[in-house]
Amino acid sequence: MNFSSKLLEKAVDEIAQLPGIGKRTALRLALHLLRRPKSQTLQLTGALEDLVEKVNHCQQCHNLSDTPVCEICSNPKRNPKIVCVVEDIRDVMAIENTAQFQGHYHVLGGKISPIEGIGPHNLTIDSLINKVNQGSIEELIFATSSTIEGDTTNFYIFKQLEGLPVTISTIARGISVGDELEYTDEITLGRSIINRIPFENSLNQS
Amino acid sequence: MNFSSKLLEKAVDEIAQLPGIGKRTALRLALHLLRRPKSQTLQLTGALEDLVEKVNHCQQCHNLSDTPVCEICSNPKRNPKIVCVVEDIRDVMAIENTAQFQGHYHVLGGKISPIEGIGPHNLTIDSLINKVNQGSIEELIFATSSTIEGDTTNFYIFKQLEGLPVTISTIARGISVGDELEYTDEITLGRSIINRIPFENSLNQS
Numbered sequence: 001m002n003f004s005s006k007l008l009e010k011a012v013d014e015i016a017q018l019p020g021i022g023k024r025t026a027l028r029l030a031l032h033l034l035r036r037p038k039s040q041t042l043q044l045t046g047a048l049e050d051l052v053e054k055v056n057h058c059q060q061c062h063n064l065s066d067t068p069v070c071e072i073c074s075n076p077k078r079n080p081k082i083v084c085v086v087e088d089i090r091d092v093m094a095i096e097n098t099a100q101f102q103g104h105y106h107v108l109g110g111k112i113s114p115i116e117g118i119g120p121h122n123l124t125i126d127s128l129i130n131k132v133n134q135g136s137i138e139e140l141i142f143a144t145s146s147t148i149e150g151d152t153t154n155f156y157i158f159k160q161l162e163g164l165p166v167t168i169s170t171i172a173r174g175i176s177v178g179d180e181l182e183y184t185d186e187i188t189l190g191r192s193i194i195n196r197i198p199f200e201n202s203l204n205q206s
Numbered sequence: 207m208n209f210s211s212k213l214l215e216k217a218v219d220e221i222a223q224l225p226g227i228g229k230r231t232a233l234r235l236a237l238h239l240l241r242r243p244k245s246q247t248l249q250l251t252g253a254l255e256d257l258v259e260k261v262n263h264c265q266q267c268h269n270l271s272d273t274p275v276c277e278i279c280s281n282p283k284r285n286p287k288i289v290c291v292v293e294d295i296r297d298v299m300a301i302e303n304t305a306q307f308q309g310h311y312h313v314l315g316g317k318i319s320p321i322e323g324i325g326p327h328n329l330t331i332d333s334l335i336n337k338v339n340q341g342s343i344e345e346l347i348f349a350t351s352s353t354i355e356g357d358t359t360n361f362y363i364f365k366q367l368e369g370l371p372v373t374i375s376t377i378a379r380g381i382s383v384g385d386e387l388e389y390t391d392e393i394t395l396g397r398s399i400i401n402r403i404p405f406e407n408s409l410n411q412s
Contacts, residue, residue, distance in 0.1 A: 001299055001303075002299050002302040002303055003299070004264075004269050004270055004271055004276050004277060004278065004295065004298065004299075005261050005270045005271055005272050005276075006272055007253070007256045007257055007260055007261050007272050008257060008261055008270055010253045010256070010257075011253040011254055011256070011257040013253075014249055014250040014253040014254070015250070015254075017246070017250070018235055018238065019234070019235070019238055020231070020234075025226070027296065028225070028226075029224055029225070030257060031295065031296075032224065032225055033254060033257060033258055034257065034258065034261065034270070038258045038259070040223070041254060041255075041257075041258045042255065042258070043220060044220040044221070044223070044254070045251035045254050045255050047213070047216045047217040047219075047220040048217055048220070048221075048239060048247060048250070048251050049247075049248065049251050050213050050216070050217070051213055051214060051216075051217040051236060051239060051240065051247075052239055052240065052244045052247045052248070053244070054213055055211050055213050055214055055240065058210075063210050064210055064211045064214055064240070065210055065211055066211050066212055066213050070210050070211075071210060072210065089210065089237065090233065090237075092210065093207055093208050093209070093210075096208040097207075097208055
């Protein structure tokens, strides 16, 4: 591209480094910034600077937080004895949206994936095992993604915790609410038959 | 969405105000910024601030420029007597990429579009007519988009300039280089027959 303004070129280059944004989209965004009031863009850049300068990870659960200990871990109404193990902050947000879980979280920061060069020591597994060793956790709920990497991560943590007095469960895999049986893949359907639950238990679940 | 960090929420809200970026994409981008080195994000925000604070419009052609008069208008090798009229800075970039035009530009800043509430006075048409009135321009080349709005804009300017000693031309509409005849729409094909050129002229065009 042939820019008449070096500053525009620099801005486009920087925007185009973001994932999923090419040079053309970056130019469209830069021209949009030039058309709207300056103050809006300064609000955007201020928010991005605050984001990278001030947001840190909760010392207890490794979730993103503005304070040393996050709102969930410091909430006295929540049960610290039940800990839900997730990969990512987005998983915390998804589970919080259900309003069905009142325990704490532990954010691993990813899943074990030899192909991407991510081993157990790149995640916060050691910190989780330390917490369990301290004896304050009664139940761990694995809520990682239903993939080979997610299952591997669960199994690795499970092996590390063998012999410790902690209950380990995993969230149910089954047919999504609203799905038709004939379009469900056979592995999910098979698991949902093996893991069937008493009918009474399914009543009164909103 | 249920954010554990107010600063993250603020950043996501600001990013999601950009055109074509929804909340989910904004969150993905914000989390990407948190994963990469801080300095890269400070470079991005610095570039965006420079963009809105320092980039302005060339006093002569209204193209974006870091200096009061842009590089094209201040280049002594270019011919100021031939002016190409375009809608947008992106059109300047597209024509510059062809390396076929050595004159100046005039950026209108859009096209007349009653539906979007854009009239002649929202564009830089007055400034163009002033330039022509000063008598230094020999030829105007309309290079607006081939739409009703583009044609309307051309016609409006043409009427305003009636009687002034300036040649007005428009870029050729025809079959794109590499296109097959049978897939060309009939209006383009019809125009290309009406506006046929001597065969000798088509030789030696790279």
